[in-house]
Amino acid sequence: MNYPDPRINQKVCFMAGTGHSGSTLLGLLLGNHSSSFFCGEGNKSQYIGKENAPARKRFCKFCGADCPIWGELFLNPEQDLYEQLTQRIWRTQHQEKTLMIDSTSGAHWIRKQWNYLKLTTAQPYLVFLQRDGRAVVNSYRRKYPERDLTKIIQDWLENIHKAQALFDEFTGPKIIVHYEELATNTDEVLKRLCEFLNIAYEPEMINYGNREYHVLGGNNGTQYLVAQNKANAQDKFLGRMSSMNRQYYQGHKPEIVLDVRWQTELSEEQKTLFADLAGEINQSFEWNTAVN
Numbered sequence: 001m002n003y004p005d006p007r008i009n010q011k012v013c014f015m016a017g018t019g020h021s022g023s024t025l026l027g028l029l030l031g032n033h034s035s036s037f038f039c040g041e042g043n044k045s046q047y048i049g050k051e052n053a054p055a056r057k058r059f060c061k062f063c064g065a066d067c068p069i070w071g072e073l074f075l076n077p078e079q080d081l082y083e084q085l086t087q088r089i090w091r092t093q094h095q096e097k098t099l100m101i102d103s104t105s106g107a108h109w110i111r112k113q114w115n116y117l118k119l120t121t122a123q124p125y126l127v128f129l130q131r132d133g134r135a136v137v138n139s140y141r142r143k144y145p146e147r148d149l150t151k152i153i154q155d156w157l158e159n160i161h162k163a164q165a166l167f168d169e170f171t172g173p174k175i176i177v178h179y180e181e182l183a184t185n186t187d188e189v190l191k192r193l194c195e196f197l198n199i200a201y202e203p204e205m206i207n208y209g210n211r212e213y214h215v216l217g218g219n220n221g222t223q224y225l226v227a228q229n230k231a232n233a234q235d236k237f238l239g240r241m242s243s244m245n246r247q248y249y250q251g252h253k254p255e256i257v258l259d260v261r262w263q264t265e266l267s268e269e270q271k272t273l274f275a276d277l278a279g280e281i282n283q284s285f286e287w288n289t290a291v292n
């Protein structure tokens with residue numbers, strides 16, 4: 001592979017874990033740093049140029065086809081995604097972004113990109129973002145009410161095992177972050193992450209709703225908070241929102257609120273089923289454990 005010399009992109013931060021664990025929120029926060037760019041879920045780049053794919057997968061969720069970063073981007077298979085994005089940002093925005101944030105949680109994607117980056121001078125970082133499994137399962141249940149709850153729990157277990165295996169295997173800088181601590185002690189967690197990434201902490205990072213983002217994929221609800229805070233952005237927003245979710249997110253501005261809806265939305269029978277299938281594995285993910 002031929003890479004430009006010198007390389008602009010110097011660091012890539014990956015987020016292992018499962019979907020609905022807060023990776024979009026963390027990506028927006030870290031992407032609010034002056035040296036970084038939050039690309040969303042980098043694995044969605046595989047849909048670029050595929051006209052049969054849904055628009056929400058192949059276009060920027062905020063800009064659509066007219067995105068100055070993702071729009072008309074033709075990916076070179078001989079160069080990693082992160083340097084191509086960084087060069088695009090330099091050409092179109094005249095900004096030098098040395099840190100790329102990718103919220104793709106899938107272990108396969110992260111491992112593949114990690115292997116690519118070994119051929120470059122860029123330093124990969126890994127955040128294992130953990131959240132109480134009951135909250136994750138409830139979020140999937142809410143989004144996919146037609147799915148069997150047992151299967152949702154089993155999928156969570158499988159993905160957690162894959163994320164843990166990747167975390168154990170990863171040889172670069174790595175750290176564990178709990179969603180619940182991020183949501184309740186945001187400043188301190190961001191300071192710790194900035195130290196981990198070797199960048200200066202910027203207090204403005206917490207105000208993620210004031211920033212312009214260009215992302216592929218990601219959590220619709222969290223992104224909707226950003227979109228509804230900007231003029232005309234709601235009309236362009238490509239995320240699918242159920243009436244229940246829209247009502248929930250319209251209830252507050254883009255501020256960080258701990259989401260523990262699982263406590264009231266899961267029935268006692270459903271909580272018991274989760275405990276039987278995943279209670280032991282979930283012990284280190286439980287909210288009361290995460291904040292200790």
